[in-house]
Amino acid sequence: MNIQTNDIVKCNYALHDLYNVYDPEIGLNIVDLGLVYELHFDEVDHKLLCMMTLTTQFCPMGDAITRDTYNSLVKSYPGWEVTVSLTFDPAWDLSMLSDDGKAFLGR
Amino acid sequence: MSPLIGGLQKTTNYRVVLPFYIYASFGFLLGTCLLLFSTEAVGAHYFNPHTLAITHTMALAWGTMIIFGASHQLLPVLVEGKLDSDPLAYLTFAFTAVGIPFLVYGFYVFDMGLPLQLGAILINIGVICYLANVLASSFNKNSKNVHAWYVITATLWLFATTFFGLLLVLNFRTPILSKNSVEYLSVHAHLGIVGWFLLMVIGVGSRLIPMFLISKYTNDKVLWLVFALLNGALIGFLLVYFADLSTMLLYIPILMGLIAILLFGRHCYKAYKARIRKSIDPQVKTSLISVAQMLLPFLALIATLVLLPGGQSPEIAILYGFCIFFGWLTAIILGMTFKTMPFIIWNKVYHNQAHKGRTPTPKEIFNNSIYNVMLYSYLGGFIIFILGILLFNQILLKGGALALLIAAILYVYNVMITACHKSKQNEYPNE
Numbered sequence: 001m002n003i004q005t006n007d008i009v010k011c012n013y014a015l016h017d018l019y020n021v022y023d024p025e026i027g028l029n030i031v032d033l034g035l036v037y038e039l040h041f042d043e044v045d046h047k048l049l050c051m052m053t054l055t056t057q058f059c060p061m062g063d064a065i066t067r068d069t070y071n072s073l074v075k076s077y078p079g080w081e082v083t084v085s086l087t088f089d090p091a092w093d094l095s096m097l098s099d100d101g102k103a104f105l106g107r
Numbered sequence: 108m109s110p111l112i113g114g115l116q117k118t119t120n121y122r123v124v125l126p127f128y129i130y131a132s133f134g135f136l137l138g139t140c141l142l143l144f145s146t147e148a149v150g151a152h153y154f155n156p157h158t159l160a161i162t163h164t165m166a167l168a169w170g171t172m173i174i175f176g177a178s179h180q181l182l183p184v185l186v187e188g189k190l191d192s193d194p195l196a197y198l199t200f201a202f203t204a205v206g207i208p209f210l211v212y213g214f215y216v217f218d219m220g221l222p223l224q225l226g227a228i229l230i231n232i233g234v235i236c237y238l239a240n241v242l243a244s245s246f247n248k249n250s251k252n253v254h255a256w257y258v259i260t261a262t263l264w265l266f267a268t269t270f271f272g273l274l275l276v277l278n279f280r281t282p283i284l285s286k287n288s289v290e291y292l293s294v295h296a297h298l299g300i301v302g303w304f305l306l307m308v309i310g311v312g313s314r315l316i317p318m319f320l321i322s323k324y325t326n327d328k329v330l331w332l333v334f335a336l337l338n339g340a341l342i343g344f345l346l347v348y349f350a351d352l353s354t355m356l357l358y359i360p361i362l363m364g365l366i367a368i369l370l371f372g373r374h375c376y377k378a379y380k381a382r383i384r385k386s387i388d389p390q391v392k393t394s395l396i397s398v399a400q401m402l403l404p405f406l407a408l409i410a411t412l413v414l415l416p417g418g419q420s421p422e423i424a425i426l427y428g429f430c431i432f433f434g435w436l437t438a439i440i441l442g443m444t445f446k447t448m449p450f451i452i453w454n455k456v457y458h459n460q461a462h463k464g465r466t467p468t469p470k471e472i473f474n475n476s477i478y479n480v481m482l483y484s485y486l487g488g489f490i491i492f493i494l495g496i497l498l499f500n501q502i503l504l505k506g507g508a509l510a511l512l513i514a515a516i517l518y519v520y521n522v523m524i525t526a527c528h529k530s531k532q533n534e535y536p537n538e
Contacts, residue, residue, distance in 0.1 A: 009406075024453060024468045026384065056318055058184040061452045061469075063238065064119060064458060093323060094383050106385030 002036040002096075004051075005032075010077075011039045014048075017072040024061050028104050030069065034096025037087065048073055049079045053092045062086075119180050119189075121455040123196040125526055128175025128448055130204055131517075132222060132522040134168025135437070139515040141215075142433075142492075146504035149496055153424045154289050160215040165432035166299060167207045171265075174307055175237060177198060179256065179448050181311060186255040191243035197235045202233030221277035227273040234269045238262050240312050249263050253330045255266050257310020260338065264302025271295050294328065294348055300431055301341045303363065309333060309371050310437055312394070317378040319391050319446055324381035329374050336367035354412070368401045388470065393442030393482060400435035426496045433489060433511065441485060441518065445473055455493065456530050466530070473525045481517035484510050 005011035021030045030052070037050035050073055054062045062102055066084050073082045095105065118148035138161055145157035179196050181204050183189050192195065206229025213223030241262045245255050272295055275288040284291065317323075338362035347356045375398050385396075449469035457466045492507025494500070 022468075024466075025319075025450075027468055058187075058314065059319060060184065060447075061454075062117065064454060066261055067458075091323075097383075105383060107385070 003036050003063065005040065007041045007043075010041050014073060016040055017076045020064065021068045021072050021094075023055065023059075023065055024106075025059075026055070027075045028101055030065065032098040032101035032104065033092075034098065034101065035092065036069075045081070046077075046079060048077055048083070049100075050082070050084045051087055052084060053087055053090075055092050057088050109527050110400045114417050119196075120193055120452055121451050123190070124180045124451055126200050126204070126233035127172050127179070128444065128451075128522060129442075130200070131169055131173035131176065132444075132519045134164060134172055135440075136512075136515040136519050138169055138212075138432075139512040143505065143508040143512050144516035146495070146501060146508055147235060149422050149425050149504060150499060153428065154292060156215055156217040158212050158425065158428075159528065161426060162432065163179070163207075163214055166304075167203070168211070170304060170432065170436050170440065171271065172203065172207075173444065174304075174311075177443065178241075178311065179386070180447060180451060181315070182241070182258070185252075185314060186245045187249075188244055188247045189254065190240065191247060191457050192240050195243075196241040196287050199233045199236040199240065201297065202229045202236065204233075206233060219276065223279075225278050227276045229267070229301065231266075231269050231273050233264050237273070238266050246288050246337070250457055253334065254310050254314050257306055257313075257330075261303050261306035261310060262294060264298055264306065264341070264439050268295060268299040268303055269349065273296060274408070294345065296346055296428075297341065301337060304431075304436055305364075306334070306337055308436070309337070309367075312398075313371070313374060313496040315443065316375055316391070316398075317395060319394075320378055320382040320387065321384045322378040323383040324374075324378040326374060326377070329370055333367045333370050333374075336363045336370070338349050340364040340367065361405065361412075365402075366473075368405070370399050372383055372401070385464070389479060390442045390445045390512050394446075396486075397435045397438030397442065399432070403430040403434055416419050420495050422499060426493065426527065428494065429496065433492070436483070437489075441482065441514075444518075444522065445470075445478055445525075449473055452525055456528060472528050477517050481514045487515060488512075497520065500517075 003011060003015075005037065011031045014078040015031055015036075018031050018036060018083060019029050022028065023030060023033060025033070026033065033055070035054065038054045039048070040051070042048070050069060052066070052069060054065065059065070070082055073084070074080075094102075097105065098105065141157065141161045141164060144163060148155055148157045148161075151158070178185070180189060206226045208226070209229060210226030211221045213219070213226055215223075241258060245251060245259050251259075271291070274284060275291055275295055278284045278288045309330075317325065331479055341361035343360040343363065344357065346352065347354070347360070375395060379395065407423060407430050411423045411427050449472040452472050453467075453469045487524060488507045488510030491503055491508075494503075495503030495507050
């Protein structure tokens with residue numbers, strides 16, 4: 001787990017809720033899966049950008065996972081303008097799993 | 108609606124997809140019922156009313172309808188675009204769903220007149236709607252991947268199969284072909300088996316199996332090679348048949364098909380070895396079993412070629428068809444139904460309830476215990492029925508067919524509880 005952020009305190013607060021966002025197929029949360037790449041906080045305009053990925057670009061649950069992520073961040077930061085952005089560069093791989101994630105998947 | 112940047116596959120409306128799944132489940136039930144009450148047909152020539160009715164029930168009401176449903180759902184994943192038209196999908200369902208019972212009834216009572224002709228015409232209209240939708244969806248994108256080409260080509264072969272089938276039906280009453288329709292049955296059958304089912308299953312499976320295994324393995328070169336081998340094998344078979352070449356040459360397309368299957372099996376094995384999740388759920392295991400089952404029809408086909416010219420063992424031809432329709436095709440459908448359908452239902456029921464508390468996972472939407480019983484009943488029935496064919500034993504045939512019928516009943520039950528799944532208020536403690 002290596003999330004880029006410009007505010008570690010706010011990031012940790014957001015992660016508290018993001019740990020409850022699950023990939024329904026795998027049954028593991030998106031933080032331990034390593035799907036969250038970046039959380040960027042704009043203090044002046046109260047904007048929050050979440051850069052994330054999916055295990056595959058063709059994930060049938062992608063829409064649900066990103067929507068869930070959005071709802072989670074809105075819950076953590078009410079009144080902030082939240083944007084969830086998907087990227088597949090770099091593509092998700094095994095190295096992005098946290099230790100807990102690796103243990104969950106039997107790695 | 109969340110403000111999202113970045114490409115995400117658009118899912119197909121569940122209303123388009125679910126009717127196909129439900130219809131297909133009853134098609135499987137009907138196919139196994141007919142099998143149970145027609146086991147005496149095993150010793151007869153494959154051109155007999157009950158065998159034709161069972162074959163077309165399994166090929167159309169079961170295999171084709173569920174592939175139609177799944178492919179409408181998966182087309183965005185396969186062509187990396189979106190389904191072009193929902194109305195065309197509804198028309199595909201309407202025409203084929205009405206046409207299939209007419210066709211099966213026509214075969215069962217051996218009436219080559221109105222029921223058979225009407226059924227064949229309606230099915231062809233449905234297939235044309237499907238073909239138009241696949242082509243429009245695929246050509247919306249400038250770049251087409253190997254999976255998209257599998258789907259496009261398989262659909263073209265499907266149209267060739269059903270149109271040729273219509274010609275055969277009309278040829279029974281009014282001679283429009285140079286030979287009797289029975290002479291062309293193997294052409295019609297292999298257009299469907301190799302051109303439609305095999306290409307489609309490999310095209311879809313090569314994307315879905317690694318995805319469900321959470322495997323990063325991919326090898327487009329091998330998939331293109333498999334694509335070329337299968338199409339080459341089918342064209343080679345048609346050449347041997349229509350140019351009246353020696354039947355010994357049939358071993359060339361058989362060998363090409365066998366190499367293609369082995370390469371696909373190797374592809375799945377490499378995806379399995381490279382999987383990120385160690386544990387595999389029973390549905391993916393079932394699909395992997397079906398990949399191994401693909402080899403059985405080849406053994407039966409070679410036995411057919413060796414034994415049938417002398418007419419020693421007509422039941423081997425039945426074994427060949429059984430291994431295809433009740434073997435690998437049914438196994439992969441049994442597995443993939445409960446990987447794809449729960450996602451469709453999950454997205455339908457819980458799509459707008461994300462992060463409002465605990466929601467069930469897709470695998471909790473159907474009954475996994477019943478799935479396991481269904482799987483054992485299916486595998487037991489499949490093996491017992493094959494023994495029944497080889498030993499020509501009616502008790503084994505009835506026993507195998509009964510086990511397959513039980514599997515079909517359990518399958519229908521699980522499909523219906525999945526389709527009827529609703530969210531429960533107490534699942535949302537945060538609300």
